[in-house]
Amino acid sequence: MPLKLKPPRKGKTPNYSIRGTYLGVHVDRTAGTADKAVAERLRKAIQKSIERGEYQKPATVEPPREPTFADAALAYLKAGGAPNYIERIIKDQSAHSLRDKKLAEIDQIAIDNAARAVYPDAPSTTLNRQFYTPVSAILKHAGIERKIKRPKGWRGSKATSWLDPEPAFAVIREAFAIEPEFGLLCLTLLYTGMRLSDPLRARVRDLRLGMALLYVPDTKNGDPRPVHLPPILVEAFKAQPPRQARPRKANGIRLIDGQAGRSRTSAGVPWLDRPADEKLFRFCKGGRLYDLLDQAMTRAGVSFPKRQGAFHLFCHTYGTWMTHYGELDTYGLTRTGRWKDPDSADRYRHTIASPEARRADLLPVPMSKQERKAANAD
The missing domain is CATH 3.30.160 (Double Stranded RNA Binding Domain)
Incomplete structure (x- = not known):
């Protein structure tokens, strides 16, 4: 035919x-x-x-496969994206899993359903940090600029606790009394606003006292941060005494629990003369360190609810003091480098009354008895 x-x-x-x-x-x-x-x-x-036996059918071109969320996540990781929390999202095998969904099919409803499938009982703050934020980063890397609505309450409470100067100074005094190096750590947190992990990861080489600077190469925000050291901190670093060696047990001598143990690194060496690659502070983030802070706060007569009384209290105090005494607004706080997102720094605006609210000082008030007599005499 x-x-x-x-x-x-x-x-x-x-x-x-x-x-x-x-x-x-x-x-x-x-x-x-x-x-x-x-x-x-x-x-x-x-x-x-x-x-002639020469006919060849035209080559059929396979239509390009539409990329899936898993493809986008892999590309994001290969490009150096933060891997935090992504594995759990990809391993989700529920009916709402994003893994094999085509990128064009991922809308707000798909994201919301997948979030609750992965974290069914998590609060909004956790959902935002561990699901919405990495998903948004992956989609943006894939060129999808769709605005993702975060779960209600994702910012958490804006209520902020901070220390007034006298209670703060009392806590610092007690921290130095417990141990000089612990006192210096608390003082550093108070006057820089750093997260606890930042100074604990810092090395001696990162301290540049001649520039009044502590260089933090890797922060939680993912960006390096040059941290300014106010004069009180510069002097405290210069005056820091050498670490004391732990006492050793000897015949007939009973040591207090916790006194003995492995000798401290660089004990007896002038504090600023230690090797450049050594940790700036000897502490590790853990229960023992938090116990020291509880002890200092108890001795100072300072008490806060557990969630508000940890080391982050120093960060809130720094932000509040920079607002009250440094007279910085939200933009100014962000420019310090401590906060990357203006929305995060905005919480400290709520620690002072706005100029508009202070206009209440101009409202009429009842006259005193003496003022009424003077008015009637006129």
């Missing part, structure tokens, strides 16, 4: 098609033209090439 020409189909294709089976070879292809004479010449040429 010879090959036949099929005319153009309105709304389908403007070109002729060549279809049929000739000498056992099936042909179904476009002629690529709306000119019947040209299409006919191509039909005859195809028949002759089949007779």
